[in-house]
Amino acid sequence: MNKFAFVDCVTVDEALGQLGEGATIKAGGIDLIDLMKDEIVSPSKLVNIRNVDSLRGITVTQDGLRLGPLSTLSEIAAHAQIQKTYTALSDAAGHAATPQVRNMATLGGNIMQRPRCWYFRSTDFDCKKKSGASDDCHAHTGENQYHAIINNDVCAMVHPSSTAVPLLAMNAQVELTSKRGKRTVAMTDFYVPPEKSLTNETIVQPGEIITAVFVPTPDPGTRSAYQKYGEKESFDWPLADAGVVLVMDGNQCRKASIVLGVAAPTPIRSAAAEAVLTGKTIDEATARAAAAAAMQSATPLSQNGFKTQLFQTAIYRTVLLAAGQMQRDPSAIG
Ligand SMILES: Cc1cc2nc3c(=O)[nH]c(=O)nc-3n(C[C@H](O)[C@H](O)[C@H](O)COP(=O)(O)OP(=O)(O)OC[C@H]3O[C@@H](n4cnc5c(N)ncnc54)[C@H](O)[C@@H]3O)c2cc1C
Known part of the structure; x- marks a missing residue:
C-alpha cells in the first residue's frame, strides 16, 4: 500500500x-x-x-425517505418504517455481506463500491478498463463464472451493490454536492455502462460528495422484496439478486419494477419482465413468465450459463415474495 x-x-x-x-x-x-x-x-x-x-440520519416524511449517505447497512436494515414501507431496501441492506461489514459499511460507499471482476481486482492483469493499454476483457476468454450475462460484450464486470437494486426499482434519487452547488440525479442515470465509459462507473464527478439519497413515497398498494443467491450461505457477494416492486390491486399488478443486480456491469431494470406482469394477476405462471422474459437478452459466457437459470429462480421467487404469495426463500443467502 x-x-x-x-x-x-x-x-x-x-x-x-x-x-x-x-x-x-x-x-x-x-x-x-x-x-x-x-x-x-x-x-x-x-x-x-x-x-x-450532517451526512447521517434517516427521516421519513410524507414525500418519502431521506437517507444520509453515512447510514450504515445495519441501520437501514433495522429501521422499522423502512422494513414496512420500503421492504426491498431493508431486505437488501440486511442481507449484504456480514454483520460486521453491515455495521461499518455506509449507503454512499455501498452504491459507490467498485465492480467485481477478479481480473480488474488483481494487479497481475491489465485490461482495457484499468489502464487502457490492453484491449482485452480477460473474462471473455478466461474464468468467467461470476461475470455478467447481459450487456457483457465490452466488459463483463458486475456491480455488486445490493442496495442499488431496490433503490433503482424504487426510483430513488441521489443528491450530489460540490463546490459548485448541488445536483440531483435519478438512480436510473447513476451508473455508467462500460460501452459509454470504461473509467467512470458512475456519474459522480471528482470533487462531488453524495450528501443524501431520496426515495419517493410508494404508490398505495405497493409491495416489494429483494432476494440474493450465491455460493455460500452468507458472507458472500451475490451471484444473482433481484429487487421487485409491485403496485397491486388485489392480486392484479398495476405496475411492476424489476431490477437485476449482478447480471450486467450495472444494476439493470428488466422492461421485458415488467411488461409481462403489468395488468396481470400475479401467480406462479406469470412470475415464471416474467423471469423467462428477463433472461431473453442474456448472452452468457463460456462458464456462467448457470446464472441465467439462477436469475430466473431469483426473479420468479422474489415476484411471488413481493406479492405475498411465497415466504422468503430458505435457499436465498445473506
Ligand atoms: C465479505 C464481504 C462480503 C460482501 N458482500 C456484499 C454484498 O452481498 N452486497 C453488497 O452490496 N456489498 C457487499 N460487500 C461490500 C461492502 O458492502 C462494501 O464494501 C461497503 O458497502 C462499502 O461501503 P463503505 O462505507 O465501507 O465505503 P468505502 O470503502 O469507504 O468507499 C467506497 C467508495 O465509495 C466512495 N464514497 C463513499 N462515500 C461516498 C460519498 N458520500 N460520496 C461520494 N463517494 C463516496 C469512496 O470514495 C470509495 O470510492 C461485501 C464486502 C465483504 C468484505
Whole structure:
C-alpha cells in the first residue's frame, strides 16, 4: 500500500475543500482499503467523512425517505418504517455481506463500491478498463463464472451493490454536492455502462460528495422484496439478486419494477419482465413468465450459463415474495 495523508473532516464544506488531485473520500473504508491493499487504487490523501454529522440520519416524511449517505447497512436494515414501507431496501441492506461489514459499511460507499471482476481486482492483469493499454476483457476468454450475462460484450464486470437494486426499482434519487452547488440525479442515470465509459462507473464527478439519497413515497398498494443467491450461505457477494416492486390491486399488478443486480456491469431494470406482469394477476405462471422474459437478452459466457437459470429462480421467487404469495426463500443467502 502507498503512503497517504489522512484528513478527518466534520463538515461537508471541510471535506469539499480537501478534495482534489489524488484525494479520495473514505466512508466506512471497507472497499476502499481493500483496493488500496491490493494496489488497484493509490490515493495520496484520504478524506474521512465518517465524522460529518450532517451526512447521517434517516427521516421519513410524507414525500418519502431521506437517507444520509453515512447510514450504515445495519441501520437501514433495522429501521422499522423502512422494513414496512420500503421492504426491498431493508431486505437488501440486511442481507449484504456480514454483520460486521453491515455495521461499518455506509449507503454512499455501498452504491459507490467498485465492480467485481477478479481480473480488474488483481494487479497481475491489465485490461482495457484499468489502464487502457490492453484491449482485452480477460473474462471473455478466461474464468468467467461470476461475470455478467447481459450487456457483457465490452466488459463483463458486475456491480455488486445490493442496495442499488431496490433503490433503482424504487426510483430513488441521489443528491450530489460540490463546490459548485448541488445536483440531483435519478438512480436510473447513476451508473455508467462500460460501452459509454470504461473509467467512470458512475456519474459522480471528482470533487462531488453524495450528501443524501431520496426515495419517493410508494404508490398505495405497493409491495416489494429483494432476494440474493450465491455460493455460500452468507458472507458472500451475490451471484444473482433481484429487487421487485409491485403496485397491486388485489392480486392484479398495476405496475411492476424489476431490477437485476449482478447480471450486467450495472444494476439493470428488466422492461421485458415488467411488461409481462403489468395488468396481470400475479401467480406462479406469470412470475415464471416474467423471469423467462428477463433472461431473453442474456448472452452468457463460456462458464456462467448457470446464472441465467439462477436469475430466473431469483426473479420468479422474489415476484411471488413481493406479492405475498411465497415466504422468503430458505435457499436465498445473506
Ligand atoms: C465479505 C464481504 C462480503 C460482501 N458482500 C456484499 C454484498 O452481498 N452486497 C453488497 O452490496 N456489498 C457487499 N460487500 C461490500 C461492502 O458492502 C462494501 O464494501 C461497503 O458497502 C462499502 O461501503 P463503505 O462505507 O465501507 O465505503 P468505502 O470503502 O469507504 O468507499 C467506497 C467508495 O465509495 C466512495 N464514497 C463513499 N462515500 C461516498 C460519498 N458520500 N460520496 C461520494 N463517494 C463516496 C469512496 O470514495 C470509495 O470510492 C461485501 C464486502 C465483504 C468484505
